[in-house]
Amino acid sequence: MKFKTVNELTDYLYHLPRLHEKSDLTYVKRVLKALGQPQDQVKCCHITGTNGKGSTAYYLSNLLQKAGQQTGLFVSPFIVRFNERIQLNGQAIADEELLEAANRVEEAVDRLRESDPGFALVTFEYEVAMAFDYFARKKCDYAVIEVGIGAEHDKTNVITPAVSLITTIGMDHEQIIGPTLADIAREKSGIIKPGVPVVLGDIPPEVQGIIEDKIRRDASPASWLGRDFQVQVQADGCQLLLGSKEYRLPAWPLAEAKDAAMALAAFSSLPLALSRQQAEAALVQTTVPGRYQLLVKGGKSFLLDGAHNVQAGQQLLPYARRLARERGGRLLVLAAMMKDKDLSDFLALFTEEAVTLTSLPYPRAAKQADFPAWARERFAYEGDLKQALDQLAGRAADRDLVLVTGSFYLVSAALQLLQAGE
Incomplete structure (x- = not known):
């Protein structure tokens, strides 16, 4: 057993390289195969976006829990403890289970090095592998997966999700997935999968065509903020309109209300149900660390x-x-x-x-x-x-x-x- 404390593990992870020479999914796919393809054993909700993806992930996780689902959550960054990155039913992974997952990944890497001595993972690949392995072993019904950067080339993009979400598209990480807004939109559109429902948030008009082209090619059922579901913020509260249903929330910032609406729209695409009161309670009871x-x-x-x-x-x-x-x-x-x-x-x-x-x-x-x-x-x-x-x-x-x-x-x-x- 290589790792005996969380400090040992995090120190090791932080000293791994951040990027491979070639930005593809070869390495993470190989380690996941060595682990028995855990990413295929759990239904996933996959979230990208320049802003709002973390909040949306927390809201969607709470909605799934309220519907009685064993729910995994993979987010970044953590706010106080590394363990927050990998959660089960709203609770950060316990130290011993985090170390067990890390040691299983390390054993898989060692096996791969027997035939390929140069095989190595970057930090985020290691974290992704730990998360999928943990969620599969916990027999999660659903796991909410937040991308690291981008989407198409992100190390989490090894799944065929139950639903995909793009919260916003704006200028960030231009040196990695840019430099233009169109480049960023094309990269984030990589989360859209053939026939898989996709929920779209604040997408600038000048790049909506890029997203619409991908949706058309993949025949993905799409739900757009402002077209298919609405958010209205008044002095006394927020109103979310989804189909014929109306949901009421406190007077939140507009961005948070939109994130909650995104989560609600994604949840409604799944074969699950909550009453209006249950859904409102799940959203209001959600705490997003480090956000407002x-x-x-x-x-x-x-x-x-x-x-x-x-x-x-x-x-x-x-x-x-x-x-x-x-x-x-x-x-x-x-x-x-x-x-x-x-x-x-x-x-x-x-x-x-x-x-x-x-x-x-x-x-x-x-x-x-x-x-x-x-x-x-x-x-x-x-x-x-x-x-x-x-x-x-x-x-x-x-x-x-x-x-x-x-x-x-x-x-x-x-x-x-x-x-x-x-």
């Missing part, structure tokens, strides 16, 4: 959200500003980002706020010199996250709201600091 997450600590209020691109920021900011206005206070912002993101355009969204920039102990994390010159001039910088968080909390009055955003890595680290000692 409100936390009160030491009498100060924090809103934590992992928005890390312009599209997500444009959805988050109006909601955060509204919350601050309703409280009668200011919106203060703490932001950290990965340096491969669109730092300038994202930070330019904060036209009204006092922003403090910070950094994280990751090679990809932007340091002070990585931020655009105009942002360094306009915004404060404190490289130590704990110091930055303490300073901002110290400046915040009781009615103010502190928004922590720009990266899920930041949200994870900030949550751990805020919850320390609880």
